[in-house]
Amino acid sequence: MTRRLLTLIGTLGVIMPLLAGNPAWAVNPDEMLSNPVLEKRARDISQELRCLVCQNQSIDDSDAELARDLRVLVRERLIAGDTNAEAIDYIVARYGDYVLLNPPLKPETYILWASPAVLAILALLAVFAFYRRKQREAAATTTSLSRDEQARLDEILGTSKDDGRA
């Protein structure tokens, strides 16, 4: 019984990943180019372009009709002799920067790109300020013993002479 169960689990372990599907399967065999170099470039470009129908997928991942049309279009541009950048620009000219999964660095996106660094610096400054203040507060609260306390301490320690600290 146990052995059968184990066999079943083992079989499922092999079959399930196959059923779950590989994201690369969104690219249908009939779309692929016979030239492996061009096909590789087309795949690289497709992974950079957002599918506007299902906005958090690249056109490489998406099964949407428009994603398919754009994948075919990218391949046509490459066959026509476009560089990767030219093929991407061709799509951007029609759909805007929004199709780029990696936002480009330009004046409108300076804030976007700078914000992680700015936030990190601010956070570091805040941490630094926090510890400095704690240190200063600690220093300020360490007051000397009063005359009575010093006398009492001396008495306990058995030293009779006052060392002059107030």
Next chain:
Amino acid sequence: MRFSLAVIPLVLFAALAGVFLMNIDKDSSVVPSVLIDKPAPDFSLPPLPGRDKGLSKADLTKGQVSVLNVFASWCVPCRAEHPLIKRLSREADIPVFGLNYKEKDPQDGVKWLAELGDPYTAVGMDLSGRTGIDFGVYGVPETFIIDGTGQIRYKHVGPVTVDVLENVLLPKIAELKG
């Protein structure tokens, strides 16, 4: 010093809440078109089967404000907005062109218009969807307002509703007509 530090989180929270509040009504699935205030792309589309006039860029540059409505028979929201496209065609008194986007069968668009009525001045058939891509179409229906020189001046993504027709499209058209 202490007080001002304590206020910072409050100010940050208020600023963030403000940003969220400003965007709460915004549909994040609507992507602004890069083609606004740019000339419409060059295109030339064949007519629907049995008709003799297709649609091309020349139709959009005749000195008259026009509307280009992207529709398809397989698109359910297109069916929903169709009566409003008819109303637009009646009330705006300008050419309303149709771009029949990616039909599986060329006859589908013809049948659809025969069933629901044809408000279009002319219809171009875009079986491959290439002209659609040139116009930056990503979800039918889409409706473009184009000025007399062929510049795209406004784009509405998704079905036209009574609210959009009366408060956005018609005023925009009136403004462009001058």
